[in-house]
Amino acid sequence: MRYAEQSQSGLPDIEIPVLEPQRQLYFIQKAKELTKQYWNGNQPPAYCLETFGCQMNEKQSEVIAGILEEIGFVRTRREEEGDFIAYNTCTVRENANLKVYGRLGKLRNLYGRNQKMRIALFGCMMQEEEVIRKIREDYPFVHLVFGTHNMYQFAELYCRMMESGQQVVDIQEGSDRIVEELPSARNFGFKSGVNIMFGCNNFCSYCIVPYVRGREKSRTPGAVVNEVEKLAEDGVTEVMLLGQNVNSYGKTLPEPVSFAKLLEMVEKVEKIRRIRFMTSHPKDLSDELIEYIARSRKVCHHLHLPMQSGSSRILADMNRHYDKEYYLDLVARIRKAIPDISLTTDIMVGYPGETEEDFQDTMDVVEKADFDTAFTFIYSKRAGTPAAKREDQIPPEVVKDRFDRLLALVQKKGRENSSRFEGTVQEVLVESESKEKGIFTGRTQYNLLVHFEGRKEMLGQYIRVSLDQCHGFYYLGTVVEENP
Numbered sequence: 306m307r308y309a310e311q312s313q314s315g316l317p318d319i320e321i322p323v324l325e326p327q328r329q330l331y332f333i334q335k336a337k338e339l340t341k342q343y344w345n346g347n348q349p350p351a352y353c354l355e356t357f358g359c360q361m362n363e364k365q366s367e368v369i370a371g372i373l374e375e376i377g378f379v380r381t382r383r384e385e386e387g388d389f390i391a392y393n394t395c396t397v398r399e400n401a402n403l404k405v406y407g408r409l410g411k412l413r414n415l416y417g418r419n420q421k422m423r424i425a426l427f428g429c430m431m432q433e434e435e436v437i438r439k440i441r442e443d444y445p446f447v448h449l450v451f452g453t454h455n456m457y458q459f460a461e462l463y464c465r466m467m468e469s470g471q472q473v474v475d476i477q478e479g480s481d482r483i484v485e486e487l488p489s490a491r492n493f494g495f496k497s498g499v500n501i502m503f504g505c506n507n508f509c510s511y512c513i514v515p516y517v518r519g520r521e522k523s524r525t526p527g528a529v530v531n532e533v534e535k536l537a538e539d540g541v542t543e544v545m546l547l548g549q550n551v552n553s554y555g556k557t558l559p560e561p562v563s564f565a566k567l568l569e570m571v572e573k574v575e576k577i578r579r580i581r582f583m584t585s586h587p588k589d590l591s592d593e594l595i596e597y598i599a600r601s602r603k604v605c606h607h608l609h610l611p612m613q614s615g616s617s618r619i620l621a622d623m624n625r626h627y628d629k630e631y632y633l634d635l636v637a638r639i640r641k642a643i644p645d646i647s648l649t650t651d652i653m654v655g656y657p658g659e660t661e662e663d664f665q666d667t668m669d670v671v672e673k674a675d676f677d678t679a680f681t682f683i684y685s686k687r688a689g690t691p692a693a694k695r696e697d698q699i700p701p702e703v704v705k706d707r708f709d710r711l712l713a714l715v716q717k718k719g720r721e722n723s724s725r726f727e728g729t730v731q732e733v734l735v736e737s738e739s740k741e742k743g744i745f746t747g748r749t750q751y752n753l754l755v756h757f758e759g760r761k762e763m764l765g766q767y768i769r770v771s772l773d774q775c776h777g778f779y780y781l782g783t784v785v786e787e788n789p
């Protein structure tokens with residue numbers, strides 16, 4: 306089926322495809338023409354794209370960057386050099402929203418000096434009604450606004466913005482749609498994220514993700530494997546499979562597939578050497594998955610397992626569907642099957658109604674679970690979530706005191722646990738050169754960073770490094786063997 310819409314750009318008058326991704330590929334061509342007409346200088350126009358929030362956002366930004374480069378933009382990291390500025394936003398914590406408003410204040414000045422500049426905001430924060438109202442009223446210089454459900458329509462929306470000359474706001478309430486095969490500009494040549502699912506069905510009482518990202522939808526295993534194969538052909542050797550709750554991957558597909566089965570399929574892609582994934586919900590972590598990680602040759606022995614709280618009472622209130630005993634038992638089962646596993650976690654402090662006793666339960670799990678790292682957060686009230694309506698919010702000074710005590714314990718335990726590799730030789734993937742010339746950084750399968758003297762040719766390669774000294778969250782090491 307095709308629309309009878311006609312092209313009004315310099316493109317030949319062909320019918321606009323209805324099917325995706327053909328429709329977006331059509332609009333990319335059209336956007337190219339519109340961009341050339343608008344920025345008609347000697348140099349190609351520059352885009353500056355900033356991503357806030359999680360790795361899924363990073364991954365989606367790569368698609369927006371890929372489309373912009375296809376349209377004819379070149380990348381700049383300096384906002385003041387940008388002709389097109391875009392922010393991929395996050396709204397998990399209130400701070401993330403405040404950061405974006407702060408940056409918009411700065412952009413207002415830049416726009417005042419260069420009114421030819423075009424500005425776009427998209428992603429999670431844009432799914433909130435209050436945010437859209439504020440942008441319409443206070444930030445008229447933002448030209449394009451879209452949400453999480455129609456990111457794939459970026460080229461089409463860009464054309465609408467360029468043709469209308471007005472603020473275009475297009476927010477959709479939900480979508481089952483997953484559009485494959487759009488261009489992408491990757492941040493690294495040798496490693497890449499791969500989205501395997503979008504949204505979340507869990508409704509943890511403090512979390513805004515299900516409201517802004519919608520219900521869980523999984524990509525088909527075929528689409529995931531196809532993308533991994535292409536990445537491997539392109540030089541990628543490490544993939545990170547991404548989803549809000551990867552352990553429930555595939556449950557809503559017409560032919561359900563477990564996450565462990567998906568890992569098995571990805572593992573068959575020959576040139577891939579390492580597979581990581583994120584994020585795991587403890588309630589859905591199956592024995593099948595634990596067994597698979599234990600026998601896999603490629604899945605890294607690192608598991609990020611957000612606990613959020615150690616108190617069974619608070620966990621029930623958070624709607625997490627597990628308690629303290631279940632979490633500790635799960636950790637024990639994982640360690641029994643995979644003795645060298647590195648465990649990391651997320652912990653929230655100051656959830657409404659949290660007592661000192663609840664907090665002591667959290668400290669107790671940190672003592673017992675032996676995490677290598679824990680990301681600690683102060684509870685952030687998100688409008689529209691059940692927890693935000695609670696009247697027993699914890700006073701900031703109490704939260705701060707608990708947060709400081711938790712952080713001290715997490716750091717002490719983290720130092721003790723991650724130093725267990727001191728004196729061993731580990732394979733690392735060399736990821737970057739530091740500002741200090743000749744010093745490179747690699748990552749072990751356990752997700753620990755190692756700094757060592759190296760050469761540029763090592764970037765993207767696997768080498769063996771002796772982990773000489775542990776400095777808490779990183780090691781100093783020496784290269785033992787190249788190309789093992």
Ligand code: SF4
Nearest residue numbers: 505507508509512514
């Ligand atoms: S599992 Fe809970 S915390 Fe994680 S995204 Fe879903 S609702 Fe939010």
